[in-house]
Amino acid sequence: MVRRGHYSGEVMVVLITRTKKLKGVAEISAKIQEQCPDVVSVQQNINPDQTNVILGKTTKVMRGRNYIQDQLNGLTFNISAQSFYQVNPVQTEKLYARAVELADLHGDETVIDAYCGIGTISLSLAKAAKKVYGVEIVPQAIEDAKENARLNKLDNLHFEVGTAEETMKKWADDGIKPAVIVVDPPRKGLTADFIEAAAKTAPQKIVYVSCNPATLVRDIERFGEQGYSVKRPLEPFDQFPQTTHVESVTVLERTEK
């Protein structure tokens, strides 16, 4: 797996192997770094599983750091091998800027960013909010998110490792009252439990960033049962040109209660 920072030019190379032992791995890693000066990180990831998931659970740094750094909309992000990062940085900047614009914050709101990854959307929101809560299932991504808040000198963020479903329920029980909830789930979308817990916190708006129109439509219907509706056209972003995939941003507004 190769990852390259669009603005920084920093490159990460991850050698994914089935077994722990890879003959000559130290020499191979050294050669990669010698011959490609932009490579700041060479890692080995071990994935013994018969699966369509690319990365396994164990990653070892062979040369350099365990992350690359890049920028999005003027914010700096550390990105490690296990963390999700959008593949189209040019469109991502437009997508995040629009999501933040649609959140329409004025500096005194509490916001939740569910499925926050390394905190890309959370940090973008934090500049205009009082407090941002982020939740993400991959521990390494949350470590990156916390470090990214420090790097960008933002101190109004709280990140937790966990499932969005369980954590949303906990935050609802704790009495957190967000003005806006941003969700950016994987293709399978949200669960009915998550939607119920989110609605319990009674946000004015849900900003739904989706990479799968089918689950988006299902979830809009479920939000409808909780008193939320779509009042403006959803906005597609050509995040994956020349493919059948489309990213989109939709705003759901509270119509009852």
Ligand SMILES: C[S@@+](CC[C@H](N)C(=O)[O-])C[C@H]1O[C@@H](n2cnc3c(N)ncnc32)[C@H](O)[C@@H]1O
């Ligand atoms: C489409 S990515 C969005 C990440 C981030 N918002 C961004 O734009 O970089 C979805 C994220 O949800 C995380 N994820 C998947 N299932 C989850 C769950 N049940 N609870 C919390 N996070 C989850 C993934 O690890 C991934 O980081």
